[in-house]
Amino acid sequence: MGPVSTPVVTPRPPPAPTGPELPMASQPAVPFLEIETLRAREFLPAAKEALSAMVQEQAQGKLIRPVFNWAGRNSLFPLHWGLACCAIEFAAAFGARWDAERFGVLPRSSPRQSDLLIVNGTVTWKVAHKLITLYEQMPEPKWVIAMGNCATGGGPFRTAYSVVPGVNKLVPVDVYIAGCPPRPEALLDGILTLETLIRERGE
Amino acid sequence: MATTLYSVSDAISSLLLGAVGSIFPEPVHGWLTSTDVVTGLAVLIFCAILLVASMINTIMLIWFERKLLGRFMDRRGAMHVGYAGLLQNFADGLKLFRKNTFMPREADRLGYFTGPTAYMVTSMILFGILPVSSGWNGGSLPLSLLLALAVFSFAPLFIFVSAWSSNNKYSLLGGMRSAAQMIAYEVPILLAVVAVVILAGSFDLNTIVLEQQNYWFWGPLVVALFVFFVGMLAEMERIPFDLPEAEAELVEGWNTEYGGMLFAFFMLADYVRALIGSLLVVLLFLGGWTMPSYVPTALTSFPLAGIFWFMLKTYAVFAIFVWIRASLPRVRTDQLLRIGWMRMIPLALLSIVLAGLVVLARCLPVFGCVPTLGG
């Protein structure tokens, strides 16, 4: 998966064919009282229909979901941990010059409270199972950013005996950031890319 | 005669019930418009208004702190969600709302879920007790100050319950620290409040504020203000005393194992308590919604002027809390307890003596007034 993979948008099904429309004049004249009773009678089914349509839309994620999607993508709490060199740039991104908090990115120390795992550095086999544990401790929905070449594919330590060649062998990765280490701008760009991705996927 | 929030909701409910009742025949109509039903509905409406207002205020307080902290740190804080990040905390809250709810393995289900909820609820109850402006409160409670402090001190229990039941060593340590700290600082806070009560002659927060129309209590009771302020810092677990959540050693303290909505409860309740603490400081020492007489009347007589000045003072007090947070390191548990028991309590006792002296001094002919002990 590339850094910014545009999700496959399933085409909307064409509108169901409706029957031939009756011309206005051919509609039978209905007495006033009948209309009243008809309306009263049809209120419940109509309401039911409208409600079920709403429920259906909700199920498709069109009513509340955009709101939560907006909330989710605008307040990504990354897990506060540092693996290696990239962790220093990760910290610099929260410094005064870049200030990632502008985008609502606020590191939390506990995996329970974070929803973004930024793998900022070389992952060794010794830490691999801890990384998986941390990932599993994070509540859904959660995302992973592989920051830097080491997390992406082992980087300069790819051939080493103790290094996991790419964190995608352990956890599903959403965004890869190239660089060794990536500059803080690149990290911010990666986070914004993830926000775009979340919006496009409609998560 | 100021319009109280309570009377507003009373008017709304009687209007509503009168309108609904008018289409019904007599027995129903009479029942609907009877005082009891109207009052019941009025209380509900009142609570709803209060809840919304206080929640918005709390969330604004979080925004205020984040922006202010950012400024202290040479950066800007939340910027891109809403204008100047105003919507940032709403986004945070909604996001936490949709995170999935979970429970760590071998955590105690009852404590794990009831702890944060009770913490949140007991913190929110306080909004119903504190008056906001002259006449703007739920009802006149003669002992509202005592009630407020009693409800305020529920928190360590629920923190400890949730910390214990989340089956984590950091949580447990944080919970124990939190309980010890809050109990230790309950005492000086209560003693400092006694000084205020002596001077005001009442436990009613309304009366305490009215007593301050001539002079605010922070002047004669500066020692009590100091004790109360420090005690509130400890009760709110803010930075020199934020050991229970000490990020460096106890990951996130007692809420380490909490995520999603339960964590949002903790977070929100913390700031509710911060807001309540600032409100209490303003009510007890800074004259509540009253302004000194040299302030032009135009500035104190516009609609809702009382609330405006009250909230302004509250936010100013909170800004001092944030300032302290930005510039002080954290103390250690034993030092904190030593400060609490060995420095704060003697100071609080001293402040009681000072309050007594002030009351006596008011008898002097130069001041031309009589002591108002006991109203």
Added chain:
Amino acid sequence: MKPEELKDNLAELLGPRLLAVEPFAGMAGRVRFERTAALELFRHVREVLGYRHLSMVGGIDWVDHREVFYVAWSDERKEYVLLSTDVPADDPHLESAAPVWTAAVWHEREAFELVGILFDHHPDLRRLLTPEGYAFHPLLRSFKLHEPEDLEVKTRNV
């Protein structure tokens, strides 16, 4: 201290077990000794010559044998000394320097796990850097790194 002085000093202590003292750039000298003399030499170097600060313990795999070297610093002389000995590859035992220099504990643990030197009478000879139960000594010449293209094939199915 000149290498010759060092040699004279150590020769009377170790006798034939002192193999050589070579000059070494930036150091007092490179002392080559038999491994049986290890503890005696360490004590002498620390207590008598005053090299109280152990800086580094390392191992080198020369395929047929393994070399262990110690670097120590003296605050009085303001210089380093390098002590080096050979152990056979099939019997890589050496007396631990931990009783003499406390600092040697972790350094020797590292030399044990990376080069496979077995330090006798070491207080705590566990693996330090590699995971528990890791069976290899990675800095041996026989331990080969992955080729990048091998890696591609190997990990694709993980």
Added chain:
Amino acid sequence: MWVNMGPQHPMTHGLWNLKVRIDGEIIVDADPEMGYLHRGIEKISEDRHYNEVVTLMDRTCYVAGLSWETLYITAAEAALHIEVPERARWIRMLTDELQRIGSHVMWYAAFVQDIGLMTPFLYGMRDRDLILDLFQSFTGARMTYEYNRVGGVRNDLPNGFTDRARKVMDWLMPRFDEYDALCLGSDIFHRRCDDLGRLSATECIDLGITGPMLRSAGLARDLRKDRPYHRYDQVDFDVATATAGDVTARYLVRMEELRQSVRIVRQCLDWLDKHPGSVLAQELPRWLGAPYAPVGAEGYLLKRRYPSGTGFSAVEEPHGEAQAYVVNTGGEHPYRVKFRSPVFANMSGAKSYLVGYHVADIPPIMGSVDICVGEVDR
């Protein structure tokens, strides 16, 4: 009760695990567990050309990359018998000292966070960025520079660099006073850090502890003075020491070193202004000398034979005394590269300076060690 602090813990500043046994809030035993960042740098180095190992050095200690580059490269030059131009030596000294400033400021930022001060962390990061900007102007990177080469440095300093560096130094000096005001000016800081993690000079020597930790115990041991490398014998500076051996003393030593480093940097800049010249030895074989030769180009991968030799170097790195041991058997790769990490030794004594203190004291004590896990695990 055994408590695992790490590998993901705000205190660790990296990947390691401190196992502490606590009795109430008192520490009774401690055992650091390392190796979560063991990348086998020493092994990979055996498969690389001498110049290519420099890339690994930046990543070995990611807060003091240039110090480690010079450490390795001086050992490699000794092993390959290569002389370095004078200007390159001065540039290396300049970069070492700039790196020391950067590293100490980074340490300050991390340390104050450990004791609960939030604001100075941001100040530290802000000031460190200025140093990184300087590095960026002549190496092109913020953290991983690849600037040193066998036989000198890759390129000369750009025009106007010295003036810019002087400006940064002028700006930094008052900032150090500001740091002091934020820490030493606070009574709580003294309550937290005085008499904490106490070590005597003898204990330090026994445990192999070097650097600011040793100097804070009263021993004025600094390789820059005791065993001058680069051109430290030609600059004027004092060795910062303190006597208490506790966390506050370590803080004081590092702050004083910052000021001394600024002093050295200024002298280096003055010298460099007056002495232009070559920065890379001219008589190098092509595979060592050509910095931009593409892989596979003629001469680059040729199996050159070089007279075998063993190189040793020791530098006073920001964290302490680092050493490199490079064995050259005449091949194109080093036969064995061995490093001595100062933090490795400083960490090995963790038990002796942790036991007896409170759990809340762990972050300031371990923070005062200035941990860089990259160089411990390598």
